[in-house]
Amino acid sequence: MRGCYRCSGTVGVPCSERYETGEAVVQQADRMQAVAVTPGRAGSARLVEVPQPAAPGPGEALVRVLQAGVCGTDVEITGGLYGAAPAGDDFLILGHESFGVVEDVGPDVHDLAPGDYVAAMVRHPDDCPNCRRGEWDMCIKGDYRERGIRGLHGFMRPYYVERTSHLVLVPAARRTLGVLMEPLSIVEKGLAQIARIQDRMHWEPTTAVVLGAGPIGLLATAVFRVSGYRTFTVARTPRPNSRADLVEQMGAVYLSTQETPVSELGRALGQIDVILEATGNGAVAFEAVHSLGTNGILCLTSVTPGDRRVEVPADTVNMRLVLGNMAVFGAVNANRSHFEQGVRHLEMFEQLWPGVIARLITHRFPLADFAAALEQQQDRESIKVVLDLAG
Numbered sequence: 417m418r419g420c421y422r423c424s425g426t427v428g429v430p431c432s433e434r435y436e437t438g439e440a441v442v443q444q445a446d447r448m449q450a451v452a453v454t455p456g457r458a459g460s461a462r463l464v465e466v467p468q469p470a471a472p473g474p475g476e477a478l479v480r481v482l483q484a485g486v487c488g489t490d491v492e493i494t495g496g497l498y499g500a501a502p503a504g505d506d507f508l509i510l511g512h513e514s515f516g517v518v519e520d521v522g523p524d525v526h527d528l529a530p531g532d533y534v535a536a537m538v539r540h541p542d543d544c545p546n547c548r549r550g551e552w553d554m555c556i557k558g559d560y561r562e563r564g565i566r567g568l569h570g571f572m573r574p575y576y577v578e579r580t581s582h583l584v585l586v587p588a589a590r591r592t593l594g595v596l597m598e599p600l601s602i603v604e605k606g607l608a609q610i611a612r613i614q615d616r617m618h619w620e621p622t623t624a625v626v627l628g629a630g631p632i633g634l635l636a637t638a639v640f641r642v643s644g645y646r647t648f649t650v651a652r653t654p655r656p657n658s659r660a661d662l663v664e665q666m667g668a669v670y671l672s673t674q675e676t677p678v679s680e681l682g683r684a685l686g687q688i689d690v691i692l693e694a695t696g697n698g699a700v701a702f703e704a705v706h707s708l709g710t711n712g713i714l715c716l717t718s719v720t721p722g723d724r725r726v727e728v729p730a731d732t733v734n735m736r737l738v739l740g741n742m743a744v745f746g747a748v749n750a751n752r753s754h755f756e757q758g759v760r761h762l763e764m765f766e767q768l769w770p771g772v773i774a775r776l777i778t779h780r781f782p783l784a785d786f787a788a789a790l791e792q793q794q795d796r797e798s799i800k801v802v803l804d805l806a807g
């Protein structure tokens with residue numbers, strides 16, 4: 417039986433307060449350091465010392481973390497905007513983007529073996545009808561838990577134990593890209609949903625627009641290109657810049673909103689079949705409707721916890737949506753099918769553009785430098801910042 421997660425002591429016996437205060441402690445051999453927050457408390461990010469995980473049980477694997485990605489969600493959690501600790505704990509280990517190597521497996525595990533590279537899925541299902549079918553990204557009840565976000569510790573730590581049903585095998589040859597699997601899975605869900613929704617008619621799309629050139633926007637650019645779309649990626653910064661270079665290396669066209677506003681894209685480019693919004697700005701969705709073509713579809717992926725307000729020409733937006741048979745939908749999280757499609761696409765990316773996708777990872781920090789990593793993530797020069805535990 418495992419003891420208390422915080423102190424390895426007997427469950428029910430009060431723990432030391434060192435995890436609450438963040439006071440530095442001497443690390444013991446059976447302990448490891450992790451990046452954690454007190455959910456809801458801004459500025460509480462700190463290193464905590466936790467026990468090494470117990471040996472994997474039936475259906476589980478012990479994974480050594482090689483990289484943990486940092487993203488805006490982590491910044492928002494450390495800012496106290498949301499996040500929830502696991503039941504019984506008063507801290508939450510951060511990190512929902514992970515890549516690692518299996519060190520050990522439980523006695524009945526046959527789908528993974530030590531030495532396999534894996535990415536972990538984020539959301540753990542509840543018992544709603546969708547979750548029971550494996551579509552936990554479409555949870556209807558809302559009692560799901562998410563690694564590093566809500567109710568489950570995340571991956572900013574040297575080791576974790578996970579059920580193999582929540583691990584996806586990544587080929588060893590793609591290990592430099594494995595930490596991008598989680599953001600890629602978000603894109604894959606968007607594209608999969610677009611295909612299913614557009615099954616409502618005969619549809620021969622040719623042109624896609626990606627709004628935003630962060631990790632999601634650039635990975636979406638890559639997926640649209642390997643799917644055969646004429647692709648335009650739109651961001652604020654004028655060319656030349658490093659994001660524009662990446663877009664062009666993938667055979668897409670980079671446009672700056674300083675030259676072509678989002679609401680003018682339709683006039684500039686003609687029929688736009690698909691728009692994927694990944695700017696982090698909730699107001700952009702309403703501008704994008706002005707550029708969407710007939711029978712087009714707009715996929716929204718930005719999580720926007722702010723309170724931005726805009727004035728919307730409601731009749732114009734409504735009329736465009738109605739007369740153009742347009743669809744607008746939101747997409748969050750991803751299930752196993754989307755991670756597996758991401759693995760297939762990583763292979764295609766490397767065949768088409770060797771070394772290009774790896775350039776999305778612009779900064780690497782050791783685990784102990786998590787604060788610098790979180791700060792770097794907010795710098796406009798950063799694309800993907802990772803904590804590198806492999807060294």
Ligand SMILES: [Zn+2]
Pocket residue numbers: 541542543544545546547548552554555556557558559560
């Ligand atoms: Zn559910």
